Amino acid sequence: MAAENRNISLIPFIHNCVVMRRGFFICWVGLCLGMATGVARGQDAAAQALYSVKAEPLSDIDSRLLLKARYQVQPDGTVLPPDVSTPVVHADMPYIVQRLESSQRLQVLVQIDLILSKSQGEKNLTDAERESIRSLLRDNWPILTRKSRKDFRAYFSLRELEKMDQVPLPQASLAEQDLKDQEAPPVPMPAPPSPAPPVLPASAPPAPPTPAVSAPPAVNLPAAIPAADMPQVQAAVAPSPALPVAAAAIVSTGTTAVMVSTVTVVAPITASTAVPAALPPALPGLGEVAAAEFERFLTEAPYGREGKAMLRLIAQYAPPFARRRVLNDLMTLFPRIALDPGRAGDHAYSRLIISPKASASCVLTGGAILHEQRKFLGGSVMLLSRSSGTYAAAGLPAPGLQALQTEAAPIQTQNGAWGQASIYADGSQSVSFSVEAEAGYLLAELMRFDARLRGWDASAYAVETVARDAQWLFYDTLIAERQADAFLDPQTRESFQQWLYRPAEYYDDLLQSLTASRNGTVDPRKAGIAAVAEFDRQSLVDCNKTAAAQTSFRGLAARQARAGMLSDYEGSGLYEPERLSGARALPQAESGLAMTPVSCRTDLQLELDALPKSEAVLKEAVAVERNWRRERGETHAEKP
Amino acid sequence: MRKSHRVICLAAVILCVGVLRAQEGAGTPGSQPQSRMTTSRLFSCELPSSWNAFEEEDALGAVFHSLGPDDPTASYRTGLSVRWVEPEQTGYMEPKKAVALMRRSDRAVRRNATPVLPMRVAGLLARIFEVTETRVLPLERLPAGEKVIHHYVAVIPDRAGYYVVRLSSAREVYLDFHDDFRRCLQTFQPFAR
Numbered sequence: 001m002a003a004e005n006r007n008i009s010l011i012p013f014i015h016n017c018v019v020m021r022r023g024f025f026i027c028w029v030g031l032c033l034g035m036a037t038g039v040a041r042g043q044d045a046a047a048q049a050l051y052s053v054k055a056e057p058l059s060d061i062d063s064r065l066l067l068k069a070r071y072q073v074q075p076d077g078t079v080l081p082p083d084v085s086t087p088v089v090h091a092d093m094p095y096i097v098q099r100l101e102s103s104q105r106l107q108v109l110v111q112i113d114l115i116l117s118k119s120q121g122e123k124n125l126t127d128a129e130r131e132s133i134r135s136l137l138r139d140n141w142p143i144l145t146r147k148s149r150k151d152f153r154a155y156f157s158l159r160e161l162e163k164m165d166q167v168p169l170p171q172a173s174l175a176e177q178d179l180k181d182q183e184a185p186p187v188p189m190p191a192p193p194s195p196a197p198p199v200l201p202a203s204a205p206p207a208p209p210t211p212a213v214s215a216p217p218a219v220n221l222p223a224a225i226p227a228a229d230m231p232q233v234q235a236a237v238a239p240s241p242a243l244p245v246a247a248a249a250i251v252s253t254g255t256t257a258v259m260v261s262t263v264t265v266v267a268p269i270t271a272s273t274a275v276p277a278a279l280p281p282a283l284p285g286l287g288e289v290a291a292a293e294f295e296r297f298l299t300e301a302p303y304g305r306e307g308k309a310m311l312r313l314i315a316q317y318a319p320p321f322a323r324r325r326v327l328n329d330l331m332t333l334f335p336r337i338a339l340d341p342g343r344a345g346d347h348a349y350s351r352l353i354i355s356p357k358a359s360a361s362c363v364l365t366g367g368a369i370l371h372e373q374r375k376f377l378g379g380s381v382m383l384l385s386r387s388s389g390t391y392a393a394a395g396l397p398a399p400g401l402q403a404l405q406t407e408a409a410p411i412q413t414q415n416g417a418w419g420q421a422s423i424y425a426d427g428s429q430s431v432s433f434s435v436e437a438e439a440g441y442l443l444a445e446l447m448r449f450d451a452r453l454r455g456w457d458a459s460a461y462a463v464e465t466v467a468r469d470a471q472w473l474f475y476d477t478l479i480a481e482r483q484a485d486a487f488l489d490p491q492t493r494e495s496f497q498q499w500l501y502r503p504a505e506y507y508d509d510l511l512q513s514l515t516a517s518r519n520g521t522v523d524p525r526k527a528g529i530a531a532v533a534e535f536d537r538q539s540l541v542d543c544n545k546t547a548a549a550q551t552s553f554r555g556l557a558a559r560q561a562r563a564g565m566l567s568d569y570e571g572s573g574l575y576e577p578e579r580l581s582g583a584r585a586l587p588q589a590e591s592g593l594a595m596t597p598v599s600c601r602t603d604l605q606l607e608l609d610a611l612p613k614s615e616a617v618l619k620e621a622v623a624v625e626r627n628w629r630r631e632r633g634e635t636h637a638e639k640p
Numbered sequence: 641m642r643k644s645h646r647v648i649c650l651a652a653v654i655l656c657v658g659v660l661r662a663q664e665g666a667g668t669p670g671s672q673p674q675s676r677m678t679t680s681r682l683f684s685c686e687l688p689s690s691w692n693a694f695e696e697e698d699a700l701g702a703v704f705h706s707l708g709p710d711d712p713t714a715s716y717r718t719g720l721s722v723r724w725v726e727p728e729q730t731g732y733m734e735p736k737k738a739v740a741l742m743r744r745s746d747r748a749v750r751r752n753a754t755p756v757l758p759m760r761v762a763g764l765l766a767r768i769f770e771v772t773e774t775r776v777l778p779l780e781r782l783p784a785g786e787k788v789i790h791h792y793v794a795v796i797p798d799r800a801g802y803y804v805v806r807l808s809s810a811r812e813v814y815l816d817f818h819d820d821f822r823r824c825l826q827t828f829q830p831f832a833r
Contacts, residue, residue: 348780385782491776508721513779517714524707531694564714568783625699629730
């Protein structure tokens with residue numbers, strides 16, 4: 001149609017050129033423009049064309065993945081997404097295939113990880129375990145990346161590899177910005193998830209051009225497969241709900257309505273790939289979790305070996321009030337546990353990240369960089385972040401310490417006061433925290449997650465008190481069992497011993513540290529529960545004034561925090577004075593410290609309403625600690 | 641000039657000076673101390689008006705906290721706490737023993753204490769001392785370095801129990817709060833009596 005229209009519009013124009021004999025130049029320009037418009041229209045039409053397996057057959061594995069994901073092939077060769085009546089357009093198919101392959105890759109890796117977790121170690125695999133891994137790899141070899149193939153070569157003989165490597169590697173990833181998000185739209189916490197379809201902006205780009213696809217081996221798909229006969233792929237490692245299916249959305253761009261197909265694949269969901277701890281409408285229970293039940297869960301849970309080791313410790317040694325909450329949350333919501341200093345930012349041990357998509361991640365740093373400043377009499381130790389983002393936030397490059405450089409090799413490794421440490425030629429050290437110490441911090445983060453989840457986070461100080469009580473009680477039980485506290489790094493040991501032997505000072509110090517601008521966890525104006533209530537009630541009187549005051553307060557705190565951080569760097573001798581002056585001169589916005597006003601009335605009222613929950617949980621933790629101290633028969637300020 | 645006129649002039653000058661001094665004092669509202677009364681009505685004392693105060697119940701009993709300004713590195717906020725310790729409470733020990741243990745040195749955190757000085761607080765014989773210790777601050781944030789924390793401590797025995805008043809700050813700025821601590825003690829009024 002487009003070509004016919006183009007011809008019809010061109011005839012009078014050519015006639016005009018020839019008969020009327022007006023300038024040839026104008027004729028040629030017009031002709032060229034007409035042709036170009038026609039080509040563009042043709043491309044648009046091609047992009048909107050439906051994909052047909054008859055015209056472009058898919059590879060064996062891609063066909064299998066499509067069927068697994070409940071796509072249906074129509075008799076005319078077009079492909080219907082699950083629960084959607086609009087066939088897949090040609091331009092979208094490569095992206096769908098890529099997503100399916102990526103999901104399958106992750107599923108394979110998780111399954112292999114599970115087999116290895118259950119085994120006695122990779123070097124001591126039984127025949128059955130080895131064969132299971134081989135089978136998984138063989139079936140999915142075409143979609144494995146070059147690195148994965150290299151990692152798993154040891155499972156096959158050379159002859160097998162020669163044959164398997166004939167299958168070309170999967171094509172490179174398509175541009176990420178062109179991929180549509182297949183997750184549900186962001187859900188504000190703690191409201192229940194909204195099933196509203198994603199709204200695309202009016203300026204949404206048209207469907208991306210079809211990338212060059214290497215010719216896959218031809219395969220004949222069955223003409224139509226009833227949905228009931230589809231192979232139902234269950235989550236391999238954990239029970240998890242299927243992701244919602246997004247329907248096609250019509251986006252109006254001016255006078256033209258463009259059909260944009262938002263493809264959502266109901267792929268086989270493994271907990272590791274698609275369980276971002278979305279908050280459910282119904283909260284997890286608070287019942288006791290039996291050790292055997294949790295062990296069964298851990299066997300199939302989507303966590304790595306270290307994560308599972310920490311969770312086992314938590315299940316075994318956490319105080320009952322924390323254990324009940326944390327295990328139920330874990331078994332229901334699968335919050336992610338990751339070892340990622342980059343995402344931990346300026347946090348020394350761990351950080352809870354709750355994204356706008358209502359997913360939760362407990363990020364552990366795993367260690368830190370130790371920089372010792374030697375002085376005439378003694379010296380001092382400085383702990384630095386492994387994440388370059390922390391330095392960038394202060395407007396500085398990462399310091400030139402060897403421990404921060406990936407290419408530098410340590411001259412010595414030793415098990416010192418800070419645990420396992422790699423020592424470099426310039427004296428800098430990279431220290432790693434023990435699994436036991438990290439398990440304590442993970443427990444505290446999971447308690448913070450529970451606070452957010454169950455809405456007892458109205459008082460930040462109450463949350464911190466409860467989370468840290470759980471952490472210290474956990475360490476105390478573990479130390480009693482092991483008869484040693486060597487697994488704690490000096491800083492954690494200091495805090496723990498202060499809580500143990502000088503609790504009055506501990507609580508004062510905790511409050512004064514958490515309200516300091518650099519930590520910023522607790523607002524000094526609303527530290528206690530009574531203070532939160534008083535502050536909120538006064539703020540409700542004049543919301544505009546409150547919002548302005550809040551913005552001003554946060555801005556001031558951010559400026560103080562930045563100045564304090566730069567002052568610490570200045571004292572460390574890691575940077576030239578000019579470099580620090582430059583960082584100080586940077587405007588606040590460039591350092592990512594800009595603040596936004598609070599949304600006043602609703603937030604304050606919600607906070608006021610949630611205070612009784614905070615108070616109840618705090619009282620429970622206080623009672624537990626009080627009983628524990630009474631049973632222990634120790635007095636505060638008493639140290640052996 | 642008559643003698644009576646001289647007296648009137650002198651009185652006027654004294655009055656003017658008094659008014660001016662009073663205005664001077666009122667010119668710095670942020671630092672003007674004001675009396676704060678805890679909700680448990682255990683005590684009252686004067687504290688800087690810009691400090692945020694609240695009272696709560698922790699595992700050791702009722703405690704009053706008042707939070708002041710940040711230290712120059714924004715790692716530790718100056719604060720004053722008042723605890724009432726009595727025999728029924730968890731972890732109770734006699735005041736003399738408590739003072740000895742609070743002053744005990746600790747090599748791990750380089751903890752040191754000054755000698756104990758007696759001071760009359762609200763008619764009670766208080767024991768006052770100072771403690772310094774080294775901590776890695778800011779708490780659980782990076783970059784973190786060793787910083788010395790200074791505590792002014794007063795233990796005020798009253799009947800069977802005693803008060804522990806503690807003002808903690810970074811050592812860099814502890815002298816700035818000496819007067820605040822003294823003023824609190826000078827105006828301290830126990831209500832439990």
